[in-house]
Amino acid sequence: MRVLVTGGAGYIGSHTVLALLERGDDVIVVDDFANSSPVALERVARLAGRSARLHRLDVADEDALDAVFATERPEAVIHFAGLKAVGESVADPLRYYAVNLGTTFALLAVMRRHDVRTLVFSSSATVYGEHQHAPYREGGGLLNATNPYGQTKVMIERILTDVAQADPRWRIALLRYFNPIGAHKSGLIGEDPRGVPNNLAPYIAQVAVGRLAEVGVFGDDYPTADGTGERDYIHVLDLADGHVAALEHLRAQTGVRAWNLGTGRATSVLALIAAFEKAVGRPIPHRMLPRREGDLAQAWADATRAEEELGWTAQRGIAEMAEDSWRWQSGNPQGYDADETHAEEARTA
Numbered sequence: 001m002r003v004l005v006t007g008g009a010g011y012i013g014s015h016t017v018l019a020l021l022e023r024g025d026d027v028i029v030v031d032d033f034a035n036s037s038p039v040a041l042e043r044v045a046r047l048a049g050r051s052a053r054l055h056r057l058d059v060a061d062e063d064a065l066d067a068v069f070a071t072e073r074p075e076a077v078i079h080f081a082g083l084k085a086v087g088e089s090v091a092d093p094l095r096y097y098a099v100n101l102g103t104t105f106a107l108l109a110v111m112r113r114h115d116v117r118t119l120v121f122s123s124s125a126t127v128y129g130e131h132q133h134a135p136y137r138e139g140g141g142l143l144n145a146t147n148p149y150g151q152t153k154v155m156i157e158r159i160l161t162d163v164a165q166a167d168p169r170w171r172i173a174l175l176r177y178f179n180p181i182g183a184h185k186s187g188l189i190g191e192d193p194r195g196v197p198n199n200l201a202p203y204i205a206q207v208a209v210g211r212l213a214e215v216g217v218f219g220d221d222y223p224t225a226d227g228t229g230e231r232d233y234i235h236v237l238d239l240a241d242g243h244v245a246a247l248e249h250l251r252a253q254t255g256v257r258a259w260n261l262g263t264g265r266a267t268s269v270l271a272l273i274a275a276f277e278k279a280v281g282r283p284i285p286h287r288m289l290p291r292r293e294g295d296l297a298q299a300w301a302d303a304t305r306a307e308e309e310l311g312w313t314a315q316r317g318i319a320e321m322a323e324d325s326w327r328w329q330s331g332n333p334q335g336y337d338a339d340e341t342h343a344e345e346a347r348t349a
């Protein structure tokens with residue numbers, strides 16, 4: 001299949017592009033490197049033995065995107081591009097609404113113009129908000145996220161639902177990811193957040209590699225087994241496979257549908273730190289801090305819909321996630337920036 005991947009240089013995108021290349025798809029990546037490095041795609045090409053074709057542009061630039069569709073003629077699209085930092089979205093909501101909605105509007109207009117109506121969208125467990133309870137089910141009621149980032153995902157799900165209802169030729173998958181962590185087995189590609197990480201796993205990994213001093217554990221008085229927050233961490237390779245499964249499923253199904261991509265299992269903050277300690281082979285300094293505003297005690301998926309309808313289940317456990325994250329982080333202590341030539345090119349291009 002000829003698949004266009006927006007945001008294909010990013011964390012989840014790069015692993016998914018590799019999975020597509022490995023199964024023989026023809027892959028076109030559109031990315032402006034707002035939050036990623038071209039080195040990721042070079043490494044994906046090394047691993048796959050062949051490359052995706054890269055177009056460096058802002059997905060919201062409808063004319064430029066139109067030209068890419070005209071020459072590349074994709075049959076399906078996976079839409080990862082967007083901004084994803086919750087705290088940043090609270091501080092600058094307009095930017096989040098503009099980028100996440102603007103890229104999606106431009107993409108939908110261009111797809112319609114070129115008669116491409118198969119779309120896999122990166123949604124998030126954040127759409128369940130605070131009024132539903134774990135395990136989250138896809139059909140469970142009104143979606144209402146607690147922050148502007150999450151609200152963009154709720155809005156885009158709504159827009160895509162309306163689009164599919166207006167024209168039954170659309171085939172749209174809304175994939176609600178839980179907490180993606182881990183990295184490719186090679187240690188060549190992985191998560192490389194800019195600045196201090198917001199999320200737990202890259203924070204732990206950066207403490208382990210000596211970039212940060214200690215992990216702050218946000219709250220130890222939650223009503224959970226050890227008092228720390230519990231999440232459904234999912235290996236990024238399982239997530240990549242979930243995208244392939246969704247693309248295959250859309251060959252046979254029109255309309256729009258949401259699927260949770262999670263493991264159905266919850267892991268506490270302290271348990272994740274312990275898994276990293278085992279992978280790293282030494283203690284990881286951490287200390288208790290007050291709760292982080294807006295955090296839930298527990299969040300995990302009911303993943304049965306994806307199993308029954310997509311034939312997909314997560315295969316990899318927490319130990320493997322920690323080992324693979326650590327292989328990536330220890331081999332690339334400064335992330336992709338260590339490749340200075342490319343980092344410089346990316347900064348100045």
Ligand code: NAD
Pocket residue numbers: 006007008009010011012013030031032033034035036037057058059060079080081082083084099103122123124125177178179180
């Ligand atoms: P990422 O930041 O690593 O990847 C996003 C990619 O999109 C980057 O390569 C970035 O350069 C690109 N991009 C951003 N704005 C762009 C624009 N206007 N034009 C072209 N390219 C643009 O993030 P990720 O973790 O890989 O997440 C991918 C998607 O999955 C996002 O939509 C995110 O909201 C969603 N998601 C992520 C998580 C998570 O915890 N990582 C969880 C749920 C959902």
Ligand code: WQD
Pocket residue numbers: 084086123124125126150178179180198199200201203215216217218219228229230231269292295
């Ligand atoms: C996990 C657990 C924290 C950092 C976020 C977004 C969500 C989705 C995934 C995109 C919680 C605790 C964290 C730290 C800690 N992204 N923690 N110390 O909050 O579940 O979800 O990323 O869609 O929308 O909200 O993930 O990794 O930030 O936190 O103790 O330094 O780790 O309290 O219990 P979260 P996270």
